[in-house]
Amino acid sequence: MNITKEQIDDLNAVVKVAISKEDYQDKVEQILKDYRKQANIPGFRKGQVPMGLIKKQYGKAVLVDEVNKLLQDNLNKYLTEEKLDVLGNPLPKQQDDFDWDSENLDFEFELGLAPDFEVKLKTKKAVTQYKIVADKKMIDDQVERIQKQYGKLVSKTEVGKKDEVTGFFANEAEEIDHKTTLELDKIKSKKAIDALVGKKVGEVVTLNTKGLFKEDYLLSSSLGITPDKAEKLAIDVTFTIEEINEREPAELNQELFDKLFGEGNVSSEKELKDKIKEDSEKQFEQQSDQKLLNDITEKLIEETTFELPADFLQKWIQVSGEEMLTNDQAKEEYEKSEQGLRYQLIEGKIIKENDLQVQFDELKEFAKGFIKAQMAQYGHMDPKEEELDGIAARVLGNQDEVKRLSEQLMSQKLLDLYKEKANLKVKEVSYDDFIKEAYS
Known part of the structure; x- marks a missing residue:
């Protein structure tokens, strides 16, 4: 077997592989002998089929298979030994006059070669590296959320601007009937806040869904509907108040610190x-x-x-x-x-x-x-x-x-x-x- 490379340009080459009969003959003959031992052909006893018939029936397929294995193994070995940095895989060139009956078989493969280039990490224009800092407002808001999360609920008789109100949203036409808890500080609509403040358990308030919450995702969860349906929803819904609570913030004490970060880590x-x-x-x-x-x-x-x-x-x-x-x-x-x-x-x-x-x-x-x-x-x-x-x-x-x-x-x-x-x-x-x- 002989493998040579023809350089077309810096990025393209053709590899030529010449395979002679000696490269594949012994392997093909051995496989055909094994076929003969196992062949079941009407009119012949097992193992007694004439080799000429075996070659006629299986010879070409075995030859093609073995030559392709030789090509794959030796081409890969050649690329590795020659340290050719190829892109994709070698592509066999179309050969219209190829003859599998010839004793010497010639193949050609196109190669796409990786370019030679230099990488400069010191780019001409500087890249911005952002250092994100937690400002005072963010930290204070987080402390407030922690106090609220770990605080306790105190029952109230009427709704205040910072209370949590549990009740049922309903709209028969849209098949809405869902129990939820509203936090008034998450409501965006001033009209809705004014409608809720001062109300008592058992009272019913009518609210419009458009622009109701500061965060859009809250509408779907509060009404028990899909986000897609909530996205363009602009209807009136009734809200029946069942429970009113004020969340009393937790004290910033050692008990809370230990609960948050483990004993003694924050004091x-x-x-x-x-x-x-x-x-x-x-x-x-x-x-x-x-x-x-x-x-x-x-x-x-x-x-x-x-x-x-x-x-x-x-x-x-x-x-x-x-x-x-x-x-x-x-x-x-x-x-x-x-x-x-x-x-x-x-x-x-x-x-x-x-x-x-x-x-x-x-x-x-x-x-x-x-x-x-x-x-x-x-x-x-x-x-x-x-x-x-x-x-x-x-x-x-x-x-x-x-x-x-x-x-x-x-x-x-x-x-x-x-x-x-x-x-x-x-x-x-x-x-x-x-x-x-x-x-x-």
Whole structure:
């Protein structure tokens, strides 16, 4: 067997594979002998079928199968040994005059080659790295929510502006009949608040659904209807009052601190606010990091220019799916995937040049951190190391989970690298300003 490469240009090549009879004859003969031993053909005893008949019936199919195996194995080996960085897979060239009866078989494959390019992490224009800070208003609002959540309900005889009112919403035409609890400080409509304030248990109030709540999602849950139905709903509904309560805020004392953060971890209102600030900003960091990763990705694609073997890739896309695509469909799919392919090449080069690797021990610790964070959400704040090791072992026994966590860990390694070497400008913002700037 002889394999040679003809370089067309920097991004395209043709590999020629010449296979002689000696490369496949012994294997084909052995397979046909095995067929002969097992063949059941009317008129012949098992194992006594003439070899000429076996070759006539099975020879071509066995030959084609064995030659294709030789091609696949040796072509892959050649690409590896020659260190050819190919895109997609080699595409066999159409040969109209190909003759399987010839003793010497010649094949040609088109290759799309990865471009040679340089990645500069220090982009021309700096990328904004947002540092989201928890401002005083946010912290005070969180303290108020905590006090409200852990406070106690005090029964009242008539509705006040900050009370909670339990009752039934009804509208016969829209088939609404749903019990709910309204928090008056979440109602947007001044007309609705005025209608409710001063009312007593047993009284019925008519409210309009349009613009009733400060948050749109509250309408569907309060009326017991789907969000789609609630979206454009503008009708009058009756609300029959069954219960009126004032939520007396919890005291900011040691009992509450211990309930929130474990015994002795927080011992004053200042420490509570510091803890809220720390936890909030840690959560915000995940959002700002994701924004940074996205922005650097876009900037690297924009500033790292190189050509791709577009014609080859479109041909490869055309034939590589379950169904053959038309030229126009393949072109459209290529245009959709081009930016992703460019970043795959850029990312791969960054990983290689900076020797970023995911080691198993690192992956195990990363998995344990992920598990610990999930357990904390359910109130399990201090799991034992043996417990984490056991759960991590089960998680890492699932290959899909290994792949997912490995990708997340590599993204974290890339992010750390960008923070160290990329051209960044840090900007401190409140969470509200971050949302306005980042996603406007």
